[in-house]
Amino acid sequence: MRRTMTLILMTAWYSVSAQALEVLNSIKPFEMITEELVLDAQSNSSLLATNASPHDYALKPSDIKRIDSSDLVIWFGPDLEGFLQKSLADKNKVLTIQDIEGVSLREFGSEEAHHDHDGHNHGSHDPHVWLGPEVSGQVAAAITAKLIQLDPSNQSAYEAKLAQFQSNLANKEAEIVAQLAPVKDEGYYVFHDAYAYFEHHFGLNNLGHFTVSPERRPGAKTLIGIKKTLRNDNVKCVFSEPQYTPAVVETVVRGTDTRIGQLDPLGTDIKVAKGSYFQFLQTIADSYTNCLGQ
Numbered sequence: 001m002r003r004t005m006t007l008i009l010m011t012a013w014y015s016v017s018a019q020a021l022e023v024l025n026s027i028k029p030f031e032m033i034t035e036e037l038v039l040d041a042q043s044n045s046s047l048l049a050t051n052a053s054p055h056d057y058a059l060k061p062s063d064i065k066r067i068d069s070s071d072l073v074i075w076f077g078p079d080l081e082g083f084l085q086k087s088l089a090d091k092n093k094v095l096t097i098q099d100i101e102g103v104s105l106r107e108f109g110s111e112e113a114h115h116d117h118d119g120h121n122h123g124s125h126d127p128h129v130w131l132g133p134e135v136s137g138q139v140a141a142a143i144t145a146k147l148i149q150l151d152p153s154n155q156s157a158y159e160a161k162l163a164q165f166q167s168n169l170a171n172k173e174a175e176i177v178a179q180l181a182p183v184k185d186e187g188y189y190v191f192h193d194a195y196a197y198f199e200h201h202f203g204l205n206n207l208g209h210f211t212v213s214p215e216r217r218p219g220a221k222t223l224i225g226i227k228k229t230l231r232n233d234n235v236k237c238v239f240s241e242p243q244y245t246p247a248v249v250e251t252v253v254r255g256t257d258t259r260i261g262q263l264d265p266l267g268t269d270i271k272v273a274k275g276s277y278f279q280f281l282q283t284i285a286d287s288y289t290n291c292l293g294q
Contacts, residue, residue: 021147050267053243076127079098104135106197126193188291190263192213242264
């Protein structure tokens with residue numbers, strides 16, 4: 001009887017400890033995906049504040065403490081969050097998305113590939129995987145596999161979470177396909193080259209971008225070319241971003257019939273909760289239709 005009681009107590013203790021994982025994501029979009037996959041009692045957060053950009057962030061001592069105390073750190077990799085590379089180099093409980101086998105990463109073109117400026121190399125792959133339904137589904141599967149590896153006693157619960165994620169993702173994808181159908185052929189420019197996973201998946205008509213990386217100011221030749229296109233072609237919108245509000249967007253659009261819209265690649269105003277990732281995808285779709293559909 002005593003042995004049985006001890007076994008029950010040990011099992012109960014293991015169950016509690018198994019659900020005490022602390023997951024730290026580099027940025028909010030990964031946190032929103034992870035939120036759909038962790039168990040209710042687990043901690044899930046992101047390192048960067050919603051108004052910070054991973055392109056030019058600098059780690060603080062408090063960030064190092066959070067990294068060291070986490071059971072799992074999820075980041076894209078050095079192509080996006082170069083500031084994390086040194087801190088994560090000797091850590092075992094890390095999921096590096098750009099190293100996941102089978103993930104359909106988009107390769108940058110010749111202009112973007114290995115673009116180096118101010119000491120930042122942005123690599124050869126587009127890191128904005130959270131904007132593409134196909135790739136985010138692959139990322140979710142990899143996160144689930146890592147959670148199961150860390151907490152194998154709850155495998156069936158994680159697998160059920162992943163199945164629900166994939167079902168919700170398919171439903172949201174179908175809704176967005178129908179929503180974007182009327183504006184698929186409308187031409188537009190984006191501020192920086194961040195939306196290709198979304199645009200290619202849904203067949204949108206992106207005519208170009210102001211800059212490859214948001215901390216790199218577009219050159220005069222680029223701006224003159226865009227201005228000429230706006231004047232001569234049917235360009236419905238130019239999209240800015242809340243993290244970067246360069247005057248160049250307003251300057252280029254001035255004197256044309258092109259509207260200014262806004263795309264938020266980080267979901268700044270969305271509160272992380274169950275369902276927030278699908279809300280995020282919806283806001284991206286709404287941003288396109290609100291500007292292109294006028």
